[in-house]
Amino acid sequence: MAIEFNRILTLLRKERGITQKQAAQDLGISQAQLSHYEKGIRECSLAFVVQVADYYGVSCDYLLGRSAERSGQTIRVDELPDTGSSTSGSVYRGSVLPTMYKKLIANSLDILYDKLQESGDKQLVTQVSRYLMLAVYKMFRRLHDASPKNVAGMFRVGAARWQGGADAAMRLTEAELAAILNGEDGNRDCLDPATMALSTERLTRDYPRHATSLLNLVKNAEEAMRGLQQAE
Structure with a gap:
């Protein structure tokens, strides 16, 4: 506790x-x-x-940290707003779990991109988007490479280089993001501090339909990090 x-x-x-x-x-x-x-x-x-x-x-x-919701509500997949794609709904290909995680991520991204739009910083939007695309690429590439029946022609970067290349590109992107947010390129005054005000209370107020997803995503991510710490 x-x-x-x-x-x-x-x-x-x-x-x-x-x-x-x-x-x-x-x-x-x-x-x-x-x-x-x-x-x-x-x-x-x-x-x-x-x-x-x-x-x-x-x-x-x-x-006590048992719920990501201030009200203590237990999250249910049918209570999360749909992402609007053709695969939205309470069940994805007969399984609730993929739908749950998909909604958590998609709804959280809606908030993230709304804040990026508020910032008005094109460099920030570009670097955040590049990082997220690289993360999705890595997961998709791993799934692709798991089956020897999949042909390699889909990708231009070979099997020996892609993981190191993706990791390096993500680290570089994180460095670029840090430089932008720290104002190292002379844009320190372009980010309104109010845009980055992200308290749980404000998120719940400003995004009543999507905050549940983001807060649960944060909770799940930190539980994963704690699991790594305990394993060390």
Whole structure:
């Protein structure tokens, strides 16, 4: 509980824009005690979890990291908005799981590209798109190469070079993205800070139909990263 609770407890306070002192006063505890909870030094009682959930207007499941939704809602594939393609729907080729993941990714990309459009930066759009295309290329190429019956003529880059080439291109693209966002090419002032304001509260408000997908994508991605950390 501690890892997720202390992170989300701190996040909610900062998103509301209040000091630790103010939050502690409202919750009826000392600032030192709240600081310990936010840092994960001390475990709180279940009663305090409920109190915090009421204070910030979220569910206990969200506070404990059991749900990516502030309401604690459990995601269902038929509740996610369709992506609009010919393969949209509650079931993709007889299976719910591919449809679920497809919707999570497609709906998250809708938010991503909406923010990119707000930025008005063509270089940023180009580099983000290049990175995503390379990621899709790598997955498709792996699936293609898994079957010896597939002919190699579909690709111009040979089997010995494609993986290293794709990895290098992705790293270069990430470097270009970092340079753009850090203003190294003289465009530091072209990105409106408001465009990059991405709190869970704002995302839920601005994208009521798609935020569920993005928040669950983030949760799934971080669970995968934690799995790697635990395996080391």
